[in-house]
Amino acid sequence: MAADGVGSFALVLHTHLPFVLGHGRWPHGSDWLMEVAAGCYLPLLDTIGEAAASGVSPRITIDVSPVLAGQLAAPAFRSEFEEYLRARISSARENRQEFAAANQPELAHLAEGWEGFYRDRLQQFERLNGDLVGALRALADQGHVTLITCAATHGYLPLLSREESIALQLRVAVAAHRRHFGRAPDGIWLPECAYRPRYEWTPPVGPHKGGGRVRRRGIEEFMADAGLKFFITDVHLMRGGSPLSAYRDYYPALQQLSGPQPPSYRPDRTPYRPYLVASRGGHGTATAFVRDPDSTLQVWSRDRGYPGDGSYLEFHKKHFPGGLRYWRVTDAKVDLGGKQLYEPARAQERVQAHAGHFVDLLRGVLTANPEGPHAVVCSPYDTELFGHWWFEGPRWLAEVFARLPQARIAPVDCVTYLETYPPDTTITLLEGSWGEGGDHRVWLNPHTEWTWERIYGAEDEFWTLARQAGTYATEPARRVASQLARELLLMQASDWQFLITTWAARDYAEARIAEHHATFTRLAQALRRLLAGGAMPPAEEEFLAACEAQDFLFPDILSHVAEACRVPAA
Known part of the structure; x- marks a missing residue:
């Protein structure tokens, strides 16, 4: 961070997909992972490497969820x-031949471009020896990115009913990060940016709904126990007011959700500095970086925002066989039949224009900020936006980083910023998420209540079994208990409720929960049989x-189950 700069830009990328490998292929199984790896993860690795080679280290903070890693x-x-x-x-080759035979040279040229794109990705994957995790670790070792973690399976932490479950999600996450990347993470992306302070909680569904209240610890207290120093929060949780909607434009079903009115607005709190977060009566703190509303909406x-520009590649219209895309957005109000052919040169012109606009926006926000050169614009996004949803996104990022030095804006990772400017103000956060309405409504609503009833019942049963000494006494019992824990964590993934609520893949998500x-x-029946002295039938x-x-x-x-059993009561 240069002393004569106008401020810092902290790009934070949340890299996550649910556990789909080995659970179907198309349209909602592992092909989803393959699409994102080809369209997003590999191009982003190229973007980061090229920026670093040009002398501009992007210093991106990237969380990689343990389930994705x-x-x-x-x-x-x-x-x-x-x-x-x-x-x-x-x-792509077959499409090219098809279009050439039909005397459609523009489409044939686009198909040739796709053939080259995927051939480049294959060659890149081979150069990396098939090791995307190792490639990220190498960039982190070189200082170009800072890697942080997420909850083990992206569990929606504020709605989990047991303190042990939250502790397990975080303990497993830290251990998995250390195993994959060689060091413990300093920070975490809380799934869905969802946070709950310390208070008296009652289950929102199930047989104990509205029953006796239980004192629950704040999420930051669990973070402190796990050695996690910082996280990302949304601006409305820091200062109230109406929330942003990260996903409304992509999932129209979210517009139908209803909920309470937003809390009152606190204009005295700025999003351009981090804060220490603590709950009243709690033990342990963590630092929160706050999502900047201006830069976020412009991209999300x-x-x-930029992804809806008419020159960019249309995500939804595909050509079959093959499923490749040959059309541009054209206009948001044009149906798929009216989409015009994609023009790569035209899209690249818009990439450059939008990168320039974004850097000007950052500079305007920073120069007008009373924090002065200490100000930081924290812009968090789903990594999959860049290249998957927005095909030109990785190229746009490259253009943004190339323009930052001239604008006297320093790219910075969250760890370096905190080492330079440690927070000096402690606040409490509101409960909520970065989802529609800013609360829990995307994940808890009449369509998803049944999922929480199953999760809560499984939590109670699991932690009862986990406290029995025999669970750890024999190899068969340890194997069953270990798999039981994996199934509990996979059941807790917030992706399932999101896919149900948005109708993006409702059938698949409901089937996975079931x-x-x-x-x-x-497995629980098998473990109880072993604990009673029985054997494992073939x-x-x-x-x-x-x-x-x-x-x-x-x-x-x-081992983390055993440790989670010792989590202290609030």
């Missing part, structure tokens, strides 16, 4: 991804082995 590191991903890339190359919004719950129930041994092979994450999970 586990998938990317799996041999099954490497083999399936190579197969996927070769199939896309073949589809498909209707009002599947993990059924597996949990059968059919149950075969079932356990199949579960271990399919849901293979977190090899050391049982």
Whole structure:
């Protein structure tokens, strides 16, 4: 951070997909992971490497969820991804021949471009020896990115009913991060930016709904126990007022959700500095970086932001066979039949113009800020926006970083900023998330209440079993308990409620919740049988082995279960 600069820009990328490897392929299984790896993760690795080579280290803070890191590191991903890339190359080649035969030279040229794109991705993947996790670790070792973590399976922490479950999500996350990246994380992306302070809580669903209240710890207290120093929060949780909507433009069903009015606005709090967060009566603090509303909306919004520009590649219209995209957005109000052909040169012109506009926006925010050169614009996004949803996103990022030095804006990671400017103000945060309405309504509503009833029942059963000494006494019991813990964590993933509420993949999400719950129930019966002195029948041994092979994450999970059992009461 230069002393003569106007301030700092902290780009934070949340890199996460649910556990889909080995759970179907298309349209909502592992093909989702393959699409994002090809369209987003590999191009972003190129963008970061090229920026660093040009002399501008981007210093991005990137969280990689443990459930995603586990998938990317799996041999099954490497083999399936190579197969996927070769199939896309073949589809592009076949499309090119089809268009040429139909005397459609513009489409044939675009198909040739896709063939080159996927061939480049395959060559890049081979250069990396199929190791995307290792490539990220190398960039972190070189100081170009700072890697942080997320909850183990992206569990929606404020709605989990047991303190032990929150502790397990965070303990497993820290251990997985250390295993994949060689060091413990300093910070965390709280799933859905969801936060709850310390207070007396009652279950929102189930047989104990509205029953006796239980004192619960604030999320920052669990973070402190896990050694996690900072997180990202949304601006309305810091100062009240109407929330931003990160996903409304992409999922129209969110506009139908209703909820309470937003809390009163606190204009005396600025989002351009971090704050220490503590709950009244709590033990432990963490630092919160605050999402900047101006820069965020400019990039997030498909209707009002850059991704909705008519020159950019249309996400939804695809050509079959192959599923490749050949059309541009054209206009948000034009249906898919009216989309015009994509023009790469025209899109690149808009990339440059939008990068210039964004840097001017950052400079305007920073120069007008009373914090002076200490001010930081924290811009958090889902990583998958760049390249997956918004095809030109990685190129746009490259143009932004190339322009920052001339604007006297320093790119900075969150760790470096805190080392330079430690927070000196302690605040309490409101409860909520970065979802529609700023509260929990996306994840808890009449469409998803049944999922929480199953999760809460499984939590109670699991933590009862986890406290029995016999759970750790024999190898069969340890294996069953370990898999039981994995199924509980996978059931808790917030992705399932999001996909149900938005109708993005409702059937798939409902099936996954039901599947993990059924597996949990059968394994719990097996563990109770072992604790009573029984043996594992061959059919149950075969079932356990199949579960271990399919849901293979977190090899050391049982040690963290034992530690989570010791979490102190609020």
